[in-house]
Amino acid sequence: MKILVINAGSSSLKYQLIDMDGEKMLAKGLCGRIGIDGGYFDHKTADGYHTHYDVQMKDHTAAFAEVKKALTEGEGKVIDSFDEVTAIGHRIVQGGAIFDKSVLVDEKVIADIESLIPLAPLHNAAHVQGIRAAIETFGKDVPEVVVFDTSFHATMPPKAYLWGLPYEYYEKYAVRRYGFHGTSHRFVSKRCAELLGKPDAKGTKIITCHIGNGSSLAAIKDGKVIDTTMGLTPLDGFMMGSRSGAVDPSAITFIMEKEGLSPAEMDEILNKKSGMLGISGVSSDDRDVTKAMTEGHEMAKLAWDMREYQILKYIGGFVTALGGVDAIVFTAGIGENQIQLRKEIMENLAYMGMTLNEENNNTRGQEIEISGADSAVRAFVIPTNEELVIARDTKAIVEAL
Numbered sequence: 001m002k003i004l005v006i007n008a009g010s011s012s013l014k015y016q017l018i019d020m021d022g023e024k025m026l027a028k029g030l031c032g033r034i035g036i037d038g039g040y041f042d043h044k045t046a047d048g049y050h051t052h053y054d055v056q057m058k059d060h061t062a063a064f065a066e067v068k069k070a071l072t073e074g075e076g077k078v079i080d081s082f083d084e085v086t087a088i089g090h091r092i093v094q095g096g097a098i099f100d101k102s103v104l105v106d107e108k109v110i111a112d113i114e115s116l117i118p119l120a121p122l123h124n125a126a127h128v129q130g131i132r133a134a135i136e137t138f139g140k141d142v143p144e145v146v147v148f149d150t151s152f153h154a155t156m157p158p159k160a161y162l163w164g165l166p167y168e169y170y171e172k173y174a175v176r177r178y179g180f181h182g183t184s185h186r187f188v189s190k191r192c193a194e195l196l197g198k199p200d201a202k203g204t205k206i207i208t209c210h211i212g213n214g215s216s217l218a219a220i221k222d223g224k225v226i227d228t229t230m231g232l233t234p235l236d237g238f239m240m241g242s243r244s245g246a247v248d249p250s251a252i253t254f255i256m257e258k259e260g261l262s263p264a265e266m267d268e269i270l271n272k273k274s275g276m277l278g279i280s281g282v283s284s285d286d287r288d289v290t291k292a293m294t295e296g297h298e299m300a301k302l303a304w305d306m307r308e309y310q311i312l313k314y315i316g317g318f319v320t321a322l323g324g325v326d327a328i329v330f331t332a333g334i335g336e337n338q339i340q341l342r343k344e345i346m347e348n349l350a351y352m353g354m355t356l357n358e359e360n361n362n363t364r365g366q367e368i369e370i371s372g373a374d375s376a377v378r379a380f381v382i383p384t385n386e387e388l389v390i391a392r393d394t395k396a397i398v399e400a401l
């Protein structure tokens, strides 16, 4: 069974074709700048073929036509025709309080995703465009499944997902913590439970640290999320590449008043100009900030220290929320590759009996236990694979039809 995984943005479309017999990625790529000038297309196969060229795509349907060409024709071909695609799995950012699991797409599901557009204006509107374009391309007979970033966090209790605001805003506008990166937290926590010898996750207390451009932590008890750092949008929590993370709310209104900023302008600053970039002034990319820090850049060092301190505070809070912790997992671009950050975090957790296996920690991008044999809390690096989670959910739903 071959499944096409789609992540549709407002002007982009990422795809990955996965052969579920052996769970092997066959090809993946990106349609960039859809509907705007400077469009491009990038396609890679598992065999190492890579092509990148400029092409204008007027909408997501045109993008699918480009994907079809790349997958079925020429040197980058991995299938003979789109008929070989059994089902399509879409990544959806915001499932709100409606979706607590992945579901098969029908008109009601599309309408429900549209109803959540106010909670994720850029993302959900684009996802609906992606779903409609896929239906247009593949026809109604090819099943489509939607997998939500939020749904793994649906088990959070109200005491964790509500803020101390007038309750009417929750009732009127569904303002609450939803949490994101759910597919990643689900994938790595499940794998961690297996590594702990408890595949059903019963009796386990795990903290998963998804640290990439966007970052979040989740506290997971018995396989269920009890708290997470991201909120109504993927902005809450600790400092990220260019996102601020948590800030005293009145600092925001204060700056808006002083600078005469509109909500949209402030939103742009909080999402695009803050975090590691905003403090260091160097870059939002961790590699650039780390390089600057090692060369003696003081603001890069401050940004690094702030992020680490904030992560440690959340870990401490989540240990209390869980009533202890069996294991901590590091994943995503930074979590899988940033040896120094992992080392410093673990050394700061010595108070809870954490020890480091320095040799194992000196590796990148591979599954490995990085705590010492004598450690009271275990720690792992587990590479995430959100596309595979989407493909697995899609397969399970299609097989149950």
Ligand code: ADP
Binding pocket: 211, 212, 213, 214, 215, 241, 284, 285, 286, 287, 288, 332, 333, 334, 337, 338, 364
């Ligand atoms: P997202 O999916 O949120 O865009 P990723 O999980 O891909 O982000 O993480 C991107 C971040 O990971 C970047 O800041 C980048 O610097 C960092 N990163 C990626 N690869 C490496 C590496 N080999 N060493 C250190 N950092 C890395």
